[in-house]
Amino acid sequence: MIEYRNLRVAVLGGGSVGSQVAALLLQHGEELAARAGAGLELVGVAVRNPDAPRDTDIPAHLITTDAESLILGADIVVELIGGIEPARTYILQALNSGADVITANKAVLANHGPELFEAAEQVGAQLYYEAAVGGAIPIIRPLRDSLAGDRVKRILGIVNGTTNYILDRMDTRGDELREALAEATRLGYAEADPTADIGGFDAANKAAILASLAFHTTVSLDEVYCEGITGVTGEQVRAARKAGYVVKLLAICERITADGVEGVSARVHPALVPLDHPLAAVHGANNAVFVEAEAAGSLMFYGAGAGGVETASAVLGDLVSAARRHVAGGPGVAESTHANLPVFPIASAITRYQVTLEVNDEPGVLATIAQLFSDHSVSVEAVSQSVAGGQGAERPTATLVIVTHEAIESSLAATVASLTASPVVASVVSVLRVEG
Amino acid sequence: MIEYRNLRVAVLGGGSVGSQVAALLLQHGEELAARAGAGLELVGVAVRNPDAPRDTDIPAHLITTDAESLILGADIVVELIGGIEPARTYILQALNSGADVITANKAVLANHGPELFEAAEQVGAQLYYEAAVGGAIPIIRPLRDSLAGDRVKRILGIVNGTTNYILDRMDTRGDELREALAEATRLGYAEADPTADIGGFDAANKAAILASLAFHTTVSLDEVYCEGITGVTGEQVRAARKAGYVVKLLAICERITADGVEGVSARVHPALVPLDHPLAAVHGANNAVFVEAEAAGSLMFYGAGAGGVETASAVLGDLVSAARRHVAGGPGVAESTHANLPVFPIASAITRYQVTLEVNDEPGVLATIAQLFSDHSVSVEAVSQSVAGGQGAERPTATLVIVTHEAIESSLAATVASLTASPVVASVVSVLRVEG
Numbered sequence: 001m002i003e004y005r006n007l008r009v010a011v012l013g014g015g016s017v018g019s020q021v022a023a024l025l026l027q028h029g030e031e032l033a034a035r036a037g038a039g040l041e042l043v044g045v046a047v048r049n050p051d052a053p054r055d056t057d058i059p060a061h062l063i064t065t066d067a068e069s070l071i072l073g074a075d076i077v078v079e080l081i082g083g084i085e086p087a088r089t090y091i092l093q094a095l096n097s098g099a100d101v102i103t104a105n106k107a108v109l110a111n112h113g114p115e116l117f118e119a120a121e122q123v124g125a126q127l128y129y130e131a132a133v134g135g136a137i138p139i140i141r142p143l144r145d146s147l148a149g150d151r152v153k154r155i156l157g158i159v160n161g162t163t164n165y166i167l168d169r170m171d172t173r174g175d176e177l178r179e180a181l182a183e184a185t186r187l188g189y190a191e192a193d194p195t196a197d198i199g200g201f202d203a204a205n206k207a208a209i210l211a212s213l214a215f216h217t218t219v220s221l222d223e224v225y226c227e228g229i230t231g232v233t234g235e236q237v238r239a240a241r242k243a244g245y246v247v248k249l250l251a252i253c254e255r256i257t258a259d260g261v262e263g264v265s266a267r268v269h270p271a272l273v274p275l276d277h278p279l280a281a282v283h284g285a286n287n288a289v290f291v292e293a294e295a296a297g298s299l300m301f302y303g304a305g306a307g308g309v310e311t312a313s314a315v316l317g318d319l320v321s322a323a324r325r326h327v328a329g330g331p332g333v334a335e336s337t338h339a340n341l342p343v344f345p346i347a348s349a350i351t352r353y354q355v356t357l358e359v360n361d362e363p364g365v366l367a368t369i370a371q372l373f374s375d376h377s378v379s380v381e382a383v384s385q386s387v388a389g390g391q392g393a394e395r396p397t398a399t400l401v402i403v404t405h406e407a408i409e410s411s412l413a414a415t416v417a418s419l420t421a422s423p424v425v426a427s428v429v430s431v432l433r434v435e436g
Numbered sequence: 437m438i439e440y441r442n443l444r445v446a447v448l449g450g451g452s453v454g455s456q457v458a459a460l461l462l463q464h465g466e467e468l469a470a471r472a473g474a475g476l477e478l479v480g481v482a483v484r485n486p487d488a489p490r491d492t493d494i495p496a497h498l499i500t501t502d503a504e505s506l507i508l509g510a511d512i513v514v515e516l517i518g519g520i521e522p523a524r525t526y527i528l529q530a531l532n533s534g535a536d537v538i539t540a541n542k543a544v545l546a547n548h549g550p551e552l553f554e555a556a557e558q559v560g561a562q563l564y565y566e567a568a569v570g571g572a573i574p575i576i577r578p579l580r581d582s583l584a585g586d587r588v589k590r591i592l593g594i595v596n597g598t599t600n601y602i603l604d605r606m607d608t609r610g611d612e613l614r615e616a617l618a619e620a621t622r623l624g625y626a627e628a629d630p631t632a633d634i635g636g637f638d639a640a641n642k643a644a645i646l647a648s649l650a651f652h653t654t655v656s657l658d659e660v661y662c663e664g665i666t667g668v669t670g671e672q673v674r675a676a677r678k679a680g681y682v683v684k685l686l687a688i689c690e691r692i693t694a695d696g697v698e699g700v701s702a703r704v705h706p707a708l709v710p711l712d713h714p715l716a717a718v719h720g721a722n723n724a725v726f727v728e729a730e731a732a733g734s735l736m737f738y739g740a741g742a743g744g745v746e747t748a749s750a751v752l753g754d755l756v757s758a759a760r761r762h763v764a765g766g767p768g769v770a771e772s773t774h775a776n777l778p779v780f781p782i783a784s785a786i787t788r789y790q791v792t793l794e795v796n797d798e799p800g801v802l803a804t805i806a807q808l809f810s811d812h813s814v815s816v817e818a819v820s821q822s823v824a825g826g827q828g829a830e831r832p833t834a835t836l837v838i839v840t841h842e843a844i845e846s847s848l849a850a851t852v853a854s855l856t857a858s859p860v861v862a863s864v865v866s867v868l869r870v871e872g
Contacts, residue, residue: 148752297572301736318585
């Protein structure tokens, strides 16, 4: 029997992830100790309501409502409460007491990352967060360590399982958004209040985390452009598939150049993804992160993006890392923001667009429309016109679908404003960015 | 200008990976130093022939043929020679002198891994090898660190780009093996002597490395069952697609139980992969590693499995890790073989099989064949019979394609022996394992 140094592990939060972490730690403790080179003693699980029903049982003597006392006696604190407060305060208390912290909390990282990393560095503690993006999918270590010798050019991520489930169902079953959302709620993929998911805010948190890490630059949540899926219609999804695309909510982090200055951009919005792109094959509530790097080329990381036991896998991986560091000593890896690149707003983003218009069905309209795009230096790649619609309307209309070459977002926005004001355009039906 | 401690980096090997590592290190040295917290000074590149043509220029003053002197003056040694000797001797010299070592050399790891890790541990040095499996794809860190809190059940890897290119071409273009191999050679995907690739030996090296890492158990190369693709015919690939499969060369590492004992198994062979499995969509020379873990569920890592600049990305990631460790101090992560599970031979493997037979086209044959399977406790899932063939032969024959439920390899092998000896079987056309 090998004798290990014992590390005291405190878990904050007894929800689906917290209870799984506790259960797996109790079940596989010896195995994890052998890998870590240190014993991992679960000293308590802090919960708000000790009597709440849980996915897995936590032994009663480990349950406490006194998070602060638990934190003070721990070598490693696992924060699985979620949200900003009291999570932020607890993480700071833990770090300031010299404990390493493991968190799955994307919101606190996206909103207060620099403060937390600074606190960790001050005392030589570490903050681990593999579970905060992509659930069980290893993406933090690959970006921080494996790609540390490369230059990431772009990340395209499906990082929210709820919206991917909804959009996939709209694509494969022909559902409207509200039907797919109802089904997602029924299956437990969507929260009672689905705003954070379908509004894109959850994905925006993750985009801020990924962009900061990949570009060695602090990217805060308010610098991430965020557009959710609430405007996506069944008709758009069907039209996309006919044109060879699938609609996905993407978190996009890129190196871009604006006015000759190198910088970065982070944005979340629904996008058209070509059917032959690896991200198009990510179905259901799965997540995937597609990374383009200068030397490595294209990489993809795929798996379950959420779920209690899946997220617990990532948390326990961080726990073994934290324990190994305790045994090894040394300050560990500090977050690097050495590059400190400017973060550009969405207006500087460059991508392709699909613009769907309802126009008057009369001679010369196409020329007028084409001129409007040209006036704003937006180059048209393809135009297709559907059979005339607008039956019963005052005058006959036709649907034009225009796909542009790469254009700057600000130019496209100006084009759309002109289109809206044009007398030959009955309505701008949709504007979708084309990615991948 | 920040002043860093300077680390002396020696590169052994000036081939496609070595010259790219040197070029990128010279080009991005400052950026890497900022991430590592230490300067990375390339002190030399040891080559066999200084005048050999190279993909990228290495400054003449850095080139040397004296590898041993270069090693002695280095803090970090990057071994990119490949093969067993002199790579093994150089790695041991470097570790024994206290240098960290980075290698992309799967052969030396699969054949001498325990000796090398032991040498590293003795002096408190580290051996990094992210580039040895899957080229640019981060797979070593995810297995060693991210999944350290989980239990890996199975790995299915497409880890050899040459054979994947060949099999993909046979599938998508209808080539025979020799045509696809000729094209792979012309494009530089296959070596002049393709034995290591098409014989499965390269993949077997990688299977030994992955199995050792995933199961915390020493799995040596001679414990890996190895069957290459030389027996795969265009007809098999076409028949597979018709039946809903694609043929892939897989490296399979599994936890299995044999005679009530828990152990592991590692095998490389062509396998039928269902068309809707993520591995079926891995085309060309790309690699992908599909991992099933108890808590994390299914994960996939995808990207370029080879190529000079892609592999250099993984090497440089290791270089930054090594430099961070030099700055941080501490012993780093030791390889864990705590589980030390028994490694079972292929005879204990359990999988599904597709057996294609040419049989006499006469009444009662199917019953006879079915009885033979049953006699060996191999349960049949599906049988399909093609239109009678064997025109011009002495007597009419038919083709039977039998897919089994899961069976133990030894039982299947005994079944095939009985089939071969049976008077109603004209020939056993092929036996393929079904995975995924």
